[in-house]
Amino acid sequence: MRKVAIVGQAQVNASDVGKSRERMLFDLCKGFYDGMGITRHDIDTFVLCSNDFAAGHTISNVFEDCPVGAYMKDETKVEADGVMAVTYALARIMSGLYDTALVVGNSQGGSVMRPYLVMDYTMSPTYDRQLGLLNELSSAALQARAYLDAYGLGDEVLDRIAARNLRNAAKNPDAFNGKADATPESVAGSDKLYEPLKQDHCFPFTDGACVLLLAGEEKAKELTDKPVWIRGVGDSLDSYYPERNLARSKSVKLAGERAFKMAGMNDPAGELDLVEVSAKFASQEPIICEGLGLFAEGSASDVAVRGLAEIDGAMPVSPSGGALGAYPLCAGGVTRVAECYKQLTGSAGDLQVADARTALAHGQDGLYLQHNAVMVVSTEEG
Amino acid sequence: MAEKAERSVVEVEVPLDFTYNYRVGQYLERYIKGLGEKKILGVRCSGCSKVTVPPRNFCGACNRVMDEWVEVGPEGTVENYTIGHVKVERGAVEKLDEPRLLAMVKLEGATVPLLAEVKGMAASELENGLRVKAVFKDPVSDSLADLSHFEPVGQEVK
Numbered sequence A: 001m002r003k004v005a006i007v008g009q010a011q012v013n014a015s016d017v018g019k020s021r022e023r024m025l026f027d028l029c030k031g032f033y034d035g036m037g038i039t040r041h042d043i044d045t046f047v048l049c050s051n052d053f054a055a056g057h058t059i060s061n062v063f064e065d066c067p068v069g070a071y072m073k074d075e076t077k078v079e080a081d082g083v084m085a086v087t088y089a090l091a092r093i094m095s096g097l098y099d100t101a102l103v104v105g106n107s108q109g110g111s112v113m114r115p116y117l118v119m120d121y122t123m124s125p126t127y128d129r130q131l132g133l134l135n136e137l138s139s140a141a142l143q144a145r146a147y148l149d150a151y152g153l154g155d156e157v158l159d160r161i162a163a164r165n166l167r168n169a170a171k172n173p174d175a176f177n178g179k180a181d182a183t184p185e186s187v188a189g190s191d192k193l194y195e196p197l198k199q200d201h202c203f204p205f206t207d208g209a210c211v212l213l214l215a216g217e218e219k220a221k222e223l224t225d226k227p228v229w230i231r232g233v234g235d236s237l238d239s240y241y242p243e244r245n246l247a248r249s250k251s252v253k254l255a256g257e258r259a260f261k262m263a264g265m266n267d268p269a270g271e272l273d274l275v276e277v278s279a280k281f282a283s284q285e286p287i288i289c290e291g292l293g294l295f296a297e298g299s300a301s302d303v304a305v306r307g308l309a310e311i312d313g314a315m316p317v318s319p320s321g322g323a324l325g326a327y328p329l330c331a332g333g334v335t336r337v338a339e340c341y342k343q344l345t346g347s348a349g350d351l352q353v354a355d356a357r358t359a360l361a362h363g364q365d366g367l368y369l370q371h372n373a374v375m376v377v378s379t380e381e382g
Numbered sequence B: 001m002a003e004k005a006e007r008s009v010v011e012v013e014v015p016l017d018f019t020y021n022y023r024v025g026q027y028l029e030r031y032i033k034g035l036g037e038k039k040i041l042g043v044r045c046s047g048c049s050k051v052t053v054p055p056r057n058f059c060g061a062c063n064r065v066m067d068e069w070v071e072v073g074p075e076g077t078v079e080n081y082t083i084g085h086v087k088v089e090r091g092a093v094e095k096l097d098e099p100r101l102l103a104m105v106k107l108e109g110a111t112v113p114l115l116a117e118v119k120g121m122a123a124s125e126l127e128n129g130l131r132v133k134a135v136f137k138d139p140v141s142d143s144l145a146d147l148s149h150f151e152p153v154g155q156e157v158k
């Protein structure tokens, strides 16, 4: 199979970026081209990633072509989590038809619209939307409670997970919701929402965009001396309905197994140096990590107490601060891959994981972690 | 020179005002009619024996139509819950004066839990394993709201 690498990234995240979506995209992409010393004509195919409901109009990419540089170029869109968009770009390059692909994800849930409404419109119109009981927060709370109760854990473990992410996010120049002095106590003191969730457990409403440049083997080596190779991808779609045990995610497990198989990994927990997961709520982090086989089931408290997920821990989890630092909806998954790229090129600054060579990015969409996508990236060509 | 207050021309409101007239579908229609008779109906999958409430057309695992109708409840057991201190109204989070209790209730005879509101008890007493029973609206309105909420089964029944 043709080898494909990530050769560059750029991102912007803010609670209010202070400009239109199109201007945000133009400034980011033009800056990226200039920084890479290339122009839009060096891009063979564009994979855009945005959401019609988040944009407020159908064909959300209809105004994106000019600002991102895709005018009259080969262009396509993914309306799902960004890890799927990167996967799509990978497949297009692997086809042999293209040497370079630019992935651009974006949304403006911080200043333009209310992100929880997008999830409302995911729900069954004839049942759940009629009853008005289920929403993004209540569903996440039920899943959080299912996890805690399944393993007899106290709510405070969520405070510890959130505090770690918020502290890390404070050191990430690409995140905006960091809190350098976050503690489990400060998180516990934030507003109660649906129990056990509190405000500081939740992803911040974000204006954001993220750009990734992918290239086939020969082109990648021309463009950079630090290519990050995409070694494996996998995804899995669970049922919309909560008929499963919400404390565990079979979909995460299957997505991970598919990616590990493609990457030829026999011992993922031993071979991965870090993971970047899309835990929109602190409670989702252990469910995702346990599904990936990185920690034992129900071990969140032990992981927190022993600091296993810290930057210098045995398995650093979302050293960037993850989705609690910034979460531009479907662009969130592109951001997770970009944060892995930063780590593997040694450009993660104060958040750098020592000797990071292999990493995993996770993206998700839907209620109760319905759809999960996983990507394994490595400095080693394989 | 005195600075003039800048005119604000920053934002414009753009509603998305589609209205969709969805078909409820035969399954939900039959379910709603059942509620009107104070009955909770589910369907069983003849492949894996799973019983879903509300009734669903298809079993994903077996990839087949679910077509064996069964009556479930009206009593059940709380198997998961959350206490809402806020509500999400068209995407906006609003504080509630009184907490709202939501539970996933495993009705007798059902495999899949039903998400419902629980009333008639203190939030601090809501826990997994609690026995609850359905309370129907009277008179009925031929809508999903006919299954109003659940309340704890009285101590004397235990």
Ligand SMILES: [Zn+2]
Pocket (backbone or CB within 6 Å): B045, B046, B047, B048, B049, B050, B059, B060, B061, B062, B063
């Ligand atoms: Zn079945």
